[in-house]
């Protein structure tokens with residue numbers, strides 16, 4: 001679907017002004033939320049439910065409620081790289097080829113939940129349990145976090161019209177029925193290509209079990225995923241994201257004020273108390289006070305950046321950037337993690353379709369009509385087939401020895417870092433760990449597109465001439481890595497992008513597990529029925545590498561990785577913030593977003609961000625109960 005063929009989106013009652021700085025500034029706020037993104041709007045909703053508190057939200061992006069590009073699920077990729085929606089960050093050079101990689105982040109009310117690809121996964125049970133043990137607080141364990149996973153979710157029933165339910169499995173007790181975020185299965189049948197991926201995935205030994213409910217703490221295997229899409233009510237067929245689902249229903253509250261296009265430049269400190277926030281709006285610098293707390297929810301890149309701009313961080317980093325240090329908090333911006341991806345793409349045999357079919361204007365028109373008339377069909381759907389596998393069965397004995405020996409000889413870091421390292425080693429050796437993610441992209445993906453790593457719209461926007469074979473690809477994502485990266489301010493200018501370095505390819509053991517991930521994909525594409533649909537591999541070209549050999553897999557894994565867009569950990573709980581998410585060494589300042597994850601989780605992370613924010617809201621309300 002092209003941007004010019006947009007779906008209709010009738011407004012449903014947003015009368016709020018998001019642009020009126022003078023009325024925003026008429027108030028002092030008990031809670032001032034910096035960043036109206038995924039986590040920030042959970043806080044806005046929950047904290048403003050208590051009429052004793054005034055809540056202000058400052059968001060750098062625009063209000064996009066009722067924008068069909070955001071609302072229409074199939075339009076998600078059209079926002080990647082479009083600076084009206086995407087901050088379009090670029091990483092520091094990665095790996096031996098020094099590739100600089102585009103990292104999209106949502107710049108709008110709703111943040112990255114407004115531009116993400118809506119795949120709804122939950123972490124594995126051991127992920128939250130590992131968090132709890134890493135930070136020494138049982139309240140973060142899986143059994144305690146379950147209520148927050150349920151609290152944010154409404155599971156919509158499977159559409160009665162959907163007859164083929166292969167790959168759909170869930171048990172109601174693991175799902176929420178009253179939460180703001182609506183999750184659903186696609187309303188249309190899966191394509192034969194996706195069916196083949198699912199079947200090949202479940203056919204070959206090594207992809208392990210098919211979960212009974214992949215949202216119950218074990219998502220090993222292949223299954224059809226839920227997406228964050230409404231299937232009923234006035235928003236039927238639309239994206240469910242924090243602006244639509246958490247904010248819009250409570251905009252009438254008199255104690256809640258939201259200002260968009262408000263770029264926060266600094267948190268003001270009085271000694272070690274956070275007292276207010278400086279921001280730019282319509283070319284003017286403004287200041288607003290917080291009576292109780294400032295809640296920093298600007299995401300895994302901008303939260304540590306704003307702290308550093310405010311003089312909170314590692315003095316060496318700050319001085320180098322020309323920022324006067326105020327609070328010594330050496331771990332701010334460190335511990336950045338991502339799910340790094342290797343990409344492998346294929347051309348299909350003649351007559352086998354992928355979602356490239358929707359590039360045909362006649363077919364796109366039909367899909368658009370169905371969407372506009374019924375709010376169903378392919379334009380209301382997500383790329384739903386997902387697969388997860390352990391890494392252990394794909395590692396040779398020598399591979400495992402190399403990882404273990406390398407790990408023993410590595411210089412020991414802090415106790416926190418050492419505990420993290422042990423957790424990654426445990427995942428590698430756990431035959432039940434969902435370590436590798438096979439994320440199918442059921443369209444032609446052009447990894448040779450010039451400048452494509454620095455602008456991923458070029459990779460996904462490949463043109464398929466009429467009659468040309470269709471294509472598809474896999475993002476092969478590592479869910480746990482040894483490498484840790486960083487976000488460092490490089491200038492006191494709040495508009496200068498910080499250095500973002502996930503340090504992908506920075507640790508030799510990650511290259512070994514990535515090679516094992518490629519072995520898993522090779523086995524998958526060598527297994528019928530998928531095998532019978534593929535004409536050739538297009539990236540890396542078959543003439544360049546043979547992914548059936550260990551040597552060539554290592555070579556591919558050593559060269560080029562991209563982000564799976566799951567950045568986290570840069571204001572880690574246990575290091576930068578305490579287990580109530582209060583910034584250590586500063587009063588009146590909490591961080592609530594993906595940056596507080598102490599360690600990565602398996603699977604797409606938005607459910608964990610919602611759960612963290614729901615827990616944070618409870619803790620904040622408890623802390624201000626009297």
Ligand SMILES: Cc1cc2nc3c(=O)[nH]c(=O)nc-3n(C[C@H](O)[C@H](O)[C@H](O)COP(=O)(O)OP(=O)(O)OC[C@H]3O[C@@H](n4cnc5c(N)ncnc54)[C@H](O)[C@@H]3O)c2cc1C
Nearest residue numbers: 035037038039060111112117118119264299594604605606
């Ligand atoms: C393209 C893409 C696809 C993804 N696909 C999936 C998926 O399918 N499934 C999944 O589970 N996860 C997915 N993710 C990841 C997931 O959406 C994010 O990890 C999550 O939404 C992050 O939430 P957050 O609250 O930490 O940050 P965000 O939601 O990014 O919120 C940060 C907010 O702060 C604002 N902000 C930043 N700086 C400032 C400033 N200086 N002043 C004021 N405001 C500021 C931003 O504009 C933004 O609104 C995807 C992410 C992207 C980008």
